[in-house]
Amino acid sequence: MKIGLFIPCYVDQFYPKVGIATYELLQKLGCEVHFPMGQTCCGQPMANSGYQYLTKGCDANFIANFAGFDYIVCPSGSCVLHVKEHLHDEKQEELAAEMRKKVFELTEFITDVLKIDSIEGNFPYRVGMHVSCHGQRGLKLSQMTELNAPFFSKPEQLLHNIKGLDLVSLTRKDECCGFGGTFCVTEEAVSVKMGQDRIKDHENHHVDYITGGDMSCLMHLEGILKRQKSPIKTIHIAEILNSLGN
Amino acid sequence: MSSKKTIQHSEAAARFNKDTERVNWHDETLWFVREKRDRSANQIADWELLRETASKIKNNVLSNIHDYLIEFEANAKKNGITVHWAADAKEHNEIVHSIMAKHDVKQMVKSKSMLTEECHLNDYLAEKGIEVIDSDLGEYIVQLRKEPPSHIVLPAIHLKKEDVSETFHEHLGTEKGNIDPQYLTESARLSLRNTFLTRKVALTGVNFAIAETGEIVVCTNEGNADMGAHLADVHIACMGFEKLIPQRKHLGVFLRLLARSATGQPITTFSSHFKKPREGKEIHIVIVDNGRSTQLGREDFRNSLKCIRCGACMNTCPVYRRSGGHSYHNAVAGPIGSILAPNLDMSKNADLPFASTLCGSCTNVCPVKIDIHDQLYKWRQVLVKEGHTPTSKTVAMKTMATVLANPTIFNIAGKSGRFVMKNLPGLVNNKMNKWYDQREMPAVPQESFREWYKKNSREAKAKDNE
Numbered sequence: 001m002k003i004g005l006f007i008p009c010y011v012d013q014f015y016p017k018v019g020i021a022t023y024e025l026l027q028k029l030g031c032e033v034h035f036p037m038g039q040t041c042c043g044q045p046m047a048n049s050g051y052q053y054l055t056k057g058c059d060a061n062f063i064a065n066f067a068g069f070d071y072i073v074c075p076s077g078s079c080v081l082h083v084k085e086h087l088h089d090e091k092q093e094e095l096a097a098e099m100r101k102k103v104f105e106l107t108e109f110i111t112d113v114l115k116i117d118s119i120e121g122n123f124p125y126r127v128g129m130h131v132s133c134h135g136q137r138g139l140k141l142s143q144m145t146e147l148n149a150p151f152f153s154k155p156e157q158l159l160h161n162i163k164g165l166d167l168v169s170l171t172r173k174d175e176c177c178g179f180g181g182t183f184c185v186t187e188e189a190v191s192v193k194m195g196q197d198r199i200k201d202h203e204n205h206h207v208d209y210i211t212g213g214d215m216s217c218l219m220h221l222e223g224i225l226k227r228q229k230s231p232i233k234t235i236h237i238a239e240i241l242n243s244l245g246n
Numbered sequence: 247m248s249s250k251k252t253i254q255h256s257e258a259a260a261r262f263n264k265d266t267e268r269v270n271w272h273d274e275t276l277w278f279v280r281e282k283r284d285r286s287a288n289q290i291a292d293w294e295l296l297r298e299t300a301s302k303i304k305n306n307v308l309s310n311i312h313d314y315l316i317e318f319e320a321n322a323k324k325n326g327i328t329v330h331w332a333a334d335a336k337e338h339n340e341i342v343h344s345i346m347a348k349h350d351v352k353q354m355v356k357s358k359s360m361l362t363e364e365c366h367l368n369d370y371l372a373e374k375g376i377e378v379i380d381s382d383l384g385e386y387i388v389q390l391r392k393e394p395p396s397h398i399v400l401p402a403i404h405l406k407k408e409d410v411s412e413t414f415h416e417h418l419g420t421e422k423g424n425i426d427p428q429y430l431t432e433s434a435r436l437s438l439r440n441t442f443l444t445r446k447v448a449l450t451g452v453n454f455a456i457a458e459t460g461e462i463v464v465c466t467n468e469g470n471a472d473m474g475a476h477l478a479d480v481h482i483a484c485m486g487f488e489k490l491i492p493q494r495k496h497l498g499v500f501l502r503l504l505a506r507s508a509t510g511q512p513i514t515t516f517s518s519h520f521k522k523p524r525e526g527k528e529i530h531i532v533i534v535d536n537g538r539s540t541q542l543g544r545e546d547f548r549n550s551l552k553c554i555r556c557g558a559c560m561n562t563c564p565v566y567r568r569s570g571g572h573s574y575h576n577a578v579a580g581p582i583g584s585i586l587a588p589n590l591d592m593s594k595n596a597d598l599p600f601a602s603t604l605c606g607s608c609t610n611v612c613p614v615k616i617d618i619h620d621q622l623y624k625w626r627q628v629l630v631k632e633g634h635t636p637t638s639k640t641v642a643m644k645t646m647a648t649v650l651a652n653p654t655i656f657n658i659a660g661k662s663g664r665f666v667m668k669n670l671p672g673l674v675n676n677k678m679n680k681w682y683d684q685r686e687m688p689a690v691p692q693e694s695f696r697e698w699y700k701k702n703s704r705e706a707k708a709k710d711n712e
Contacts, residue, residue, distance in 0.1 A: 009650070012695040014688040019695030020702075027704070035699050038653040046650075048604065050626030050635060051643040057651020137606035145284065146562065146610030148293040172277070176564045180603030185680040187601060189260035192684040193269060193568045194603075223685030
């Protein structure tokens with residue numbers, strides 16, 4: 001199975017360890033993984049700001065880099081959702097449509113495509129799961145508290161066999177952290193308040209780590225945690241899932 | 247409000263956040279309502295089916311609105327109700343005034359009607375020398391304070407009992423510092439009782455208008471709509487044209503959803519049906535367009551007209567809870583207000599679709615399944631295309647688009663400056679990085695992922711071993 005590894009632009013530049021963990025993990029799970037060097041950004045920062053019409057170049061570049069893979073896998077629900085909903089190319093719309101179906105967020109790729117229910121690992125800490133909105137409400141990676149429907153969570157399911165990991169149950173299970181792309185600067189006051197409130201929930205449950213499937217949310221929370229000089233750390237779920245030595 | 251320069255949502259929200267304790271209280275109060283809604287919804291096994299059914303009924307209404315309106319008008323007239331049509335807010339206000347003038351009445355008692363807030367009826371009537379008293383307790387409080395409601399169901403939710411005590415002390419002469427809710431409510435009740443007894447004209451909103459029977463249904467918890475309408479000689483009911491439902495049997499679907507979504511109650515205390523005027527009395531229904539036809543014509547935004555004004559999207563919205571209803575500078579605040587307001591005035595309300603993280607919780611609680619967060623995204627695209635965003639932002643976005651479409655430039659830009667993160671904050675203010683005000687920047691690692699990959703990937707290692 002040939003996988004195109006899609007690493008969000010800010011992860012490439014600020015959180016290479018998340019890219020490395022994803023790469024190593026997928027290889028451990030038996031995939032042939034390639035990182036196309038010409039990839040840049042999915043275009044979401046522009047599209048969510050109202051400039052979707054400017055993302056044609058990004059779309060064309062994405063298609064040029066990722067056509068030909070069996071699957072495209074990315075450690076970010078948000079970027080995947082953007083591609084799934086908005087990747088288009090007037091010249092090769094059929095190909096774009098096919099690729100929209102082939103792109104997967106890391107945890108759903110493991111549970112739904114590789115059909116792996118749990119992963120062995122070791123992470124002896126108290127952990128809070130930050131459920132990111134695009135992964136949850138967009139990609140339906142886990143059940144949403146607003147709905148009258150049975151609980152499930154693909155990312156949580158994968159953590160069940162991680163030794164020592166103590167997953168806490170938060171008071172507000174799926175409240176947004178306030179990152180929101182350019183929202184984090186255009187609505188700075190509310191964005192930061194939302195982040196602070198999310199952190200408080202994790203603090204009240206005495207976590208050592210906040211994990212999640214989207215580094216953008218975690219980057220925002222990490223920025224606030226560091227400013228508060230909090231001992232709580234952030235870690236991408238790929239790093240926990242890849243915790244067993246190579 | 248309309249005459250003053252509009253303060254942008256972000257600025258008003260920043261002010262609101264200066265008082266952390268109050269923001270926390272506002273957030274927790276509304277979250278409490280959201281949780282009540284969840285508990286209530288979870289008690290109905292068919293909740294999701296109920297939402298789907300309501301959504302479909304409303305879709306049907308919007309697709310056949312012309313026929314239903316004609317049917318409703320005919321049946322209402324048969325029942326002895328006078329039906330008026332208003333193309334916009336101005337006509338609506340003039341019609342209401344003309345009814346008052348015909349009866350030579352200078353005072354009106356009004357129960358909650360967000361439509362009259364949308365049309366700024368109180369201000370209009372005040373200019374004509376007509377006194378309006380709002381009889382919904384929350385509306386009464388904000389009216390005394392000369393403020394607009396901050397929430398469509400809970401108009402005074404931004405106020406604490408201490409604030410109400412102050413207001414009542416000033417206007418009703420209650421004991422200074424007495425914050426006992428029982429005492430304060432009783433005082434309002436006494437004052438309002440006199441209003442009810444002396445008013446000849448009562449105005450109410452409409453929750454549902456039934457085409458099949460020509461009757462209207464008004465839902466309240468305080469019974470103030472009934473008290474007003476029953477004691478007055480003339481009852482004026484104002485409704486946006488989207489309030490229609492086809493048949494009486496459909497009402498059950500909406501009544502089960504409305505109060506559960508709004509406050510978590512199984513049903514509002516009063517669901518009052520008004521079908522025909524009593525002997526010697528009059529009922530007038532004013533059916534208002536005020537931009538609704540335009541919205542109906544916008545394919546992407548049409549289904550915002552399904553809204554039954556429960557306010558669930560506000561209670562769940564993490565941004566609304568932390569910015570307050572007034573920051574939306576529109577009669578209807580919160581997520582639903584942010585997709586309705588640009589239709590009314592794109593330039594004035596261009597900031598509202600951006601006052602969201604697009605988290606999608608609003609869409610999930612909506613009892614009629616309006617795709618609110620998708621519409622927020624779509625409004626952003628429209629507002630940019632119509633030129634309602636600052637030029638500096640457009641220039642920055644165009645630069646980003648060029649760089650991100652070109653891997654070679656991207657790699658150079660990325661290496662030297664961590665391009666995206668540097669440029670995103672720069673969109674707001676180049677001199678001051680808003681990210682950094684209350685957050686640390688992420689640490690810059692020694693190498694990017696792609697640099698690591700070039701050296702350490704399986705392919706690279708295989709090459710090294712050759």
